Amino acid sequence: MSPTIDRITLHHYRLPLDxxxxxxxxxxxxxxxxxxIVRVTAGDYEGVGAGDAMLGFAGHEHLFLGQDPFAIERHVTLLDNLQFHYGRMWPLEIALWDLMGQISGQPLWKLLGGSSNRVRVYASTGERLPAAQRAATARTLRDMGFPALKLRFHAADPRQDIAIAAAVRAAVGPDMHILIDANQGWRMPWDASAPWDLKTASWVADALAELDVFWLEEPLHRHDYVNLAALRRRSRVRIAGGEGNRDFAELHQYLAHGSLDVYQPDVAWSTGILRGCQLARAVQAASALYSPHTWGDGLVLLANLHVSAALSQAPFIEFPFDPPAWTPQRRDFILPQPLLPEPDGFVTLPHAPGLGVTLDWQALAPLQT
Ligand SMILES: [Mg+2]
Structure with a gap:
């Protein structure tokens, strides 16, 4: 008989970036x-999760109090109901998985069925840099052992970004994989610019095929299932997407249309863990890759790496890393220590229960808002 959920609290933190x-x-x-950070306790055990601010959750704690933490199908159904009304609630699901790990004494990667605790990662850059500077950082990433790196396209004229990708290919040589994120799937609230159309995306995909690019991510709007499928059929470069689609049914639309080679729903941002695993199995059964988006705080990255270790057959998983602008210290400021890959390009997940980290609440206190 496992202890029942007796407390759920939300804690907000902010790290200045200067x-x-x-x-x-x-x-x-x-x-x-x-x-x-969401904290959920059951007796002597505590689980933590992170991601969205879960605005709108306050006042709904009673839906989970007194319940068995392991009744995850029931909890996910209610969290999906809440997300329909108020926005994403997956940080609580992550905390419940961490709690299940604490109670059962098993790391999450193992609880989810994984036989390995090692994940090969690619360096995901975040800033646009001039070609020579980006080429130099790319060479550093290659020499650190990353098997792949991801570049961001955001020039008004994509030919400028293609020139940067060409400089990176020349700098790193033929063996390192290059991934391109066009970031056309969604926009920040204050950005009214239109996404690419199919002709632009096709033209860019052709140019990137000449640079032996491994995947082109979000080349069209996230709901443009039909044109994504058309692009995928004619493109020599793999088409990736789905990082932030909120509804599980939307991700099934990609499968139904054959829109993607690589599925990237983030477990904190898009699917939650239970449904992320369900989708991973479905896309891999359809001979596609599951390589989730992980851009977020340290617990978001950890949750996605645990799911990937358990299930993913993809050659590499996202590791946000673009020093000095985006360092592991900034990314993982809520963790006691930043996650770092080993020289062979793998991250090793802990054998400790759940997500495998114990947060330092005293160190975090000055950053609480
Ligand atoms: Mg992306």
């Missing part, structure tokens, strides 16, 4: 980085 981070997908410089 100098600011110029995310390529955001027209506004980022001067701080916020994180919300």
């Amino acid at each position: 100098p600011p981070f110029h995310a390529s997908w955001d027209p506004q410089p980022r001067r701080s980085f916020g994180a919300t």
Whole structure:
């Protein structure tokens, strides 16, 4: 008989960023980085999760109190109901999985069925840099052992970004994989620019095939299932997407249309863990790749890496890393220590229960908002 859920609390933190981070997908410089941590306890056990701020959750704690933490199908159904009304609630599901790990004494990657605790990662860059500078950082990433790196396209004229990709290919040689994120799937609230159309995306995909690019991510709007499928059929480069689609049914639309080679729903941002695993199995059964988006705080990255270790057959998983602008220290400020890959390009997940980290609440206190 496992203890029942007896407390759920939300805690908000903010790390100042000086100098600011110029995310390529955001027209506004980022001067701080916020994180919300959910704590859920059952008797002597505590689980933590993070991701969205879960605005609108307050007042609904009673739906989970007194319940068995392991009744995850029931909890996910209610969290999906809540997300329909108020926005994403997956940080609580992550905390419940961490709690199940604490109670059962098993790491999450193992609880989810995985036989390995190692995940090969690619370096996901965040800023647009001039070609020579980006080529130099790419060479550093290759020499650190990353098997692949991801670049961001955001010039008004994509030929400028293709020139940067060409400089990177020349710098790293033929063996390192290059991934391109066009970031056309969604926009920040203050960005009214239109996404690419099919002709632009096709033209870019042709140019990138000449550079032996491994995948082209979000080349069209996230709901443009039909044109994504048309692009996938004619493109020599793999088409990736789905990082932020909120409804599980939307991800099934990609499968039904054959829109994607690589499925990227983030377990914190898009599917939750239970449905992320369900989708991973479905896409892999359809001979596609599951390589989730992980861009977020340290617990978001950890949750996605646990699911990937358990299930993914993809050659590499996203590891946000673009120093000095986006360092592991900034990314993982809510963790006691930043996650780092080993020289062979793998991250090793802990054998400790759940997500495998114990947060330092005293160290976090000054950043609480
Ligand atoms: Mg992306």
